[in-house]
Amino acid sequence: EVKFVNEHLVFSAVHRAVHQALVEQIPVPEVEAATESIFPSELRGAMLTSTADIGYSLPTSPQTPAISLPVLRVLGQLDNSYIIAEGPDGLYLIDQHAAHERVLFERIEHQRSRREIEIQGLLEPMTLEVSLRQEEVLRSHYQDLAEFGFSIEPFGDRTFLIRAVPALVHDKDWAGMLRELLDSLSEGDKGDWAESVAESMACHSAVRAGQALTDEEMRELVRQLEQAATPHTCPHGRPTMIHLSSGQLKREFGRT
Amino acid sequence: EVKFVNEHLVFSAVHRAVHQALVEQIPVPEVEAATESIFPSELRGAMLTSTADIGYSLPTSPQTPAISLPVLRVLGQLDNSYIIAEGPDGLYLIDQHAAHERVLFERIEHQRSRREIEIQGLLEPMTLEVSLRQEEVLRSHYQDLAEFGFSIEPFGDRTFLIRAVPALVHDKDWAGMLRELLDSLSEGDKGDWAESVAESMACHSAVRAGQALTDEEMRELVRQLEQAATPHTCPHGRPTMIHLSSGQLKREFGRT
Ligand SMILES: [Zn+2]
Ligand SMILES: [Zn+2]
Ligand SMILES: [Zn+2]
Ligand SMILES: [Zn+2]
Structure with missing residues (x-):
């Protein structure tokens, strides 16, 4: 039997590879040097957690703000991976896999606790x-x-x-x-x-990245995410959505 | 006759107020402190020009890269002000007024040069x-x-x-x-x-911010913008669009 010196590292690499294979059905493009972030500050805490220990640290409560989602209107799907939606204050880009993971995770936990x-x-x-x-x-x-x-x-x-x-x-x-x-x-x-x-x-x-969704399927997923207790991150701590507020867009377009 | 000491400043303020009144039919929300930018570096030059002297400096050629637009698929309208579209590499947020201004400006210049x-x-x-x-x-x-x-x-x-x-x-x-x-x-x-x-x-x-557009009108405007010689800025030097590349989105979602 081969014994790995640092089992945790090996595990992480394996787990990460599996997760990657599951969430990525489209080839990963050349990654440029990280430019500036489009994350609003409210999500940054959660985001930093998930990039520091990518995907497999459990979000701790102070880093996952319990902000409930507003009602969103689905505009369409991007790259067969993201749901683009309009909220009362700007644009929401939703990672369909991460969002569905969140919804299923809460449903599983709920059903298990009730033996259902x-x-x-x-x-x-x-x-x-x-x-x-x-x-x-x-x-x-x-x-x-x-x-x-x-x-x-x-x-x-x-x-x-x-x-x-x-x-x-x-x-x-x-x-x-x-x-x-x-x-x-x-x-x-x-x-x-x-x-x-x-x-x-x-x-x-959960639905995969790269999987085409109908308008009805997108609306249904967004409705379910709106009802989630912790809608902003997936169970691994990754963000489920990016929010670009109307004020942010105005600034970017030089409208203020 | 009142003589203003700094006529340029007065003019700018007046011109800006008029422009503002024209482009803004929706109330300007409370502006938070400027956070980080969502602009890709390719557009940053043009953007900095337009925020430095907001809207009324003519873009100089080195700051307006002549990158032609890819074919875009319209997903929908945001805040009755922005057209959201999918490109071959990510998401495009298009300022409908700035984009239409660009299209009309080039058409007017073309027709005038031909006395048409x-x-x-x-x-x-x-x-x-x-x-x-x-x-x-x-x-x-x-x-x-x-x-x-x-x-x-x-x-x-x-x-x-x-x-x-x-x-x-x-x-x-x-x-x-x-x-x-x-x-x-x-x-x-x-x-x-x-x-x-x-x-x-x-x-x-040009169409105003706050004006609802049909899918057909959005598609038509985007087609026209795709054919513009300088599609990335309006004649005043403001950006017509924000591009979020697929790579950028992957990074933000912790997918790389
Ligand atoms: Zn997953
Ligand atoms: Zn996850
Ligand atoms: Zn204008
Ligand atoms: Zn303009």
């Missing part, structure tokens, strides 16, 4: 093969995973039988998701175990 | 009363104004008879426009006389 997670039984049970390390973690977390809708039982050496999965992920690569999750949990330094499961489920179920 | 300005005869000639100072300027510029479609003849003390006006402004407040223009020309320090007339006609004929 919808479960999808598999017509035929499936086997899941895992590493030694993953097996160790899995054996101590059957019950936790069951709370989210995974029905898992041991089935021999480093093999498990899956009889049911959360309905939300039944048509996704939930096996890959479970392995990623077990790796993450074997790190041992993640904050809340259940939160990690919910995050992972949300990330794997 | 469309003229609208007035059913009944109208009289125009002016100040002493305005009269002085007007008397030496009949021919110049005629080139733009104004048929003007003396009609007594500080009074003139207008028989025809450019078709473009016949349903606008062309009398107010002429007075403003004569004030501006009495300054004597404006660069190109003809350019000032074209600028003034363009500003008074």
Whole structure:
């Protein structure tokens, strides 16, 4: 067995690569040197968190201001990745993956706390093969995973039988998701175990960047985001939206 | 007669107030302290010009890069003032008044150079009363104004008879426009006389901020702007658009 000196770094790199593969279906363009930011100051705290430890630090409450969203009017989709909307004070650019992640994360947490997670039984049970390390973690977390809708039982050496999965992920690569999750949990330094499961489920179920959305789908996602408790960041702490206020636009256009 | 010590300052203030009244139909919101800019570096030169001497310095060529516009897809209108469009590399926010001014300015200059300005005869000639100072300027510029479609003849003390006006402004407040223009020309320090007339006609004929546009009208304006020789600034040197590149958006959303 290869033992990594700094497991956390390795994990982060893997996790980040997976996340990147999931959120990016379009090639990443050449990145110029970072110019000045278009972030309003209210979001900067959250933003700095997510760039410092990209995507996988949990947002702490002082950095995630609980500002509720105004009602937004969807104008259209940009790059098949962002929803462009008009608010009572300016323009909103919404990251469709991050926004959907936020909405799903809160729904999963809510349903779990009320034991209302919808479960999808598999017509035929499936086997899941895992590493030694993953097996160790899995054996101590059957019950936790069951709370989210995974029905898992041991089935021999480093093999498990899956009889049911959360309905939300039944048509996704939930096996890959479970392995990623077990790796993450074997790190041992993640904050809340259940939160990690919910995050992972949300990330794997959310609409991707590069996916075309209909006007109706965009409106529906924005309505759901408006009702979220913490609409401004995704569960990993990335911003879900950029707001350009009318005053900011006037200044930029030399209108004030 | 009151003589102003610094006539240029007075003129600027008057001209600016008039322009402001024309371009702003919506109340100007409280302006926060200027935060960081969302301007890409390519436009910054032009922008700095227009904020330094707001709106009335002519853009000098090194500050107005001759970058032609890509084909844009209109997403919608923001604040009844900006056209939001998608380009091959990101988002474009277009100031509808500044953009229309640019389009009209180039059309007027083109038509004038070919003596093709469309003229609208007035059913009944109208009289125009002016100040002493305005009269002085007007008397030496009949021919110049005629080139733009104004048929003007003396009609007594500080009074003139207008028989025809450019078709473009016949349903606008062309009398107010002429007075403003004569004030501006009495300054004597404006660069190109003809350019000032074209600028003034363009500003008074262009669609205003606060005016709702149909999708078709927005598409048409954007098509025309795409064909402009200098699409990035209005004739006064203000930016017509803000471009947020896909790379910039990725960075802001922590996606790179
Ligand atoms: Zn994700
Ligand atoms: Zn996320
Ligand atoms: Zn104007
Ligand atoms: Zn202008």
